[in-house]
Amino acid sequence: MNDSGDAPTYRSEPVSFTRRGGRLTERQQRAWDDLAASHVLAVPRHGPSTSVDPAHRFDPEAVFGRRAPLVVEIGSGRGEALVAAAAAQPDVDFLGLEVYVPGVAQTLVTMRHQGVTNVRLAIVNAAEALATMLEPGSVRELWTWFPDPWHKKRHHKRRLVTVPFTELVARVLEPQGVWRLATDWEDYAEVMAEVIAASPHVDGGPVERFEGRVVTRFENKGVAAGRTIHDFAARPRLLA
Ligand SMILES: C[S@@+](CC[C@H](N)C(=O)[O-])C[C@H]1O[C@@H](n2cnc3c(N)ncnc32)[C@H](O)[C@@H]1O
Structure with a gap:
């Protein structure tokens, strides 16, 4: 609990964005007007506009x-990987x-197009x-493609991939589920390898390029x- 008596939220941590x-764009706005109500979830908030009420379940x-x-x-950015995989x-x-x-709106454009x-x-x-x-x-699968690298040292704390984050990953994955990641930044790749190796929650390492992307x-x-x-790919560690 924090001072105001609320349950703690992840906003007490630095965010990765x-x-x-x-x-x-006009096209994005049209797709938004037509599709957002049915395809963008109405998420109850618990503060900022990207927060989630902790009582809400998907x-x-x-x-x-x-x-x-x-x-x-x-x-998911502009939804390129997501929509192509969904079509396949x-x-x-x-x-x-x-x-x-705008990335979400562009995803709606592409979904409609396809x-x-x-x-x-x-x-x-x-x-x-x-x-x-x-x-x-x-x-079944959790994908993290090209997360923001946060190059500056003082921003490293904003990186999404950390050992505490792997606990959240393991929480939501099916027992045989897979977390897949990719990055084009050498130093973030090292971090991903270290985090996966150090995590008590997931087990995995470097893999060939994922064909489904x-x-x-x-x-x-x-x-x-x-x-x-x-x-990289990792599975939840099954606790004995
Ligand atoms: C570098 S872009 C990559 C987008 C996409 N995965 C791709 O490969 O084209 C990273 C994306 O992650 C989003 N992002 C960063 N942190 C996030 C978070 N905590 N929750 C949701 N989205 C986040 C950013 O808004 C951005 O669109």
Whole structure:
């Protein structure tokens, strides 16, 4: 409990994003007007506009109207990887967690263009969604593609991938579920390797490039600049 008697929220921790404004293009606005009510979750807040009321639970069966494996992407950006995967796997449900509203609106544009119906989006701080909104053991795969690198030393504390974060990852994954990550930054790749190795909550390491990921803008930018793409995968550690 904090001084005001509220349950603690992840806002007492540094967050891994800065809230960028940004206007929607006309096309994004049209997609937003038509699809947001049905495809962007109405998340009850507990303070800031990307927070999650800790009492709120995501009910995939109610949201998607069926029972299917669930893939969650943390920081889905413009939805390139999410929508392409959803189009390729219509029997799987996909949830994108993203704080950048124009990115969410662009995802709706692409979904509409491709006729994809198995994607939903939530404008939330992913750490809070993993801590309380998603039910334990409910996610088949959790994806973290090209998280913000936060290069400056004084910003390292904002990086998403930390040992405490792996506890949240392990909480939501199915026992045989997988957390997949990729980065084009050498120093963040080292951090990912160290975090996975040090975590008592997940078990994994470097892997070949994940075939199920289309090349996103961020991956493209990294490759064009001559950087190597590092992929990782980890499973929850089953406690004896
Ligand atoms: C570098 S971009 C990569 C986007 C996408 N994964 C791709 O590969 O194109 C990182 C994204 O993560 C989002 N993000 C960062 N921290 C987040 C958080 N805690 N919760 C939700 N989204 C977050 C940012 O808004 C941004 O869109």
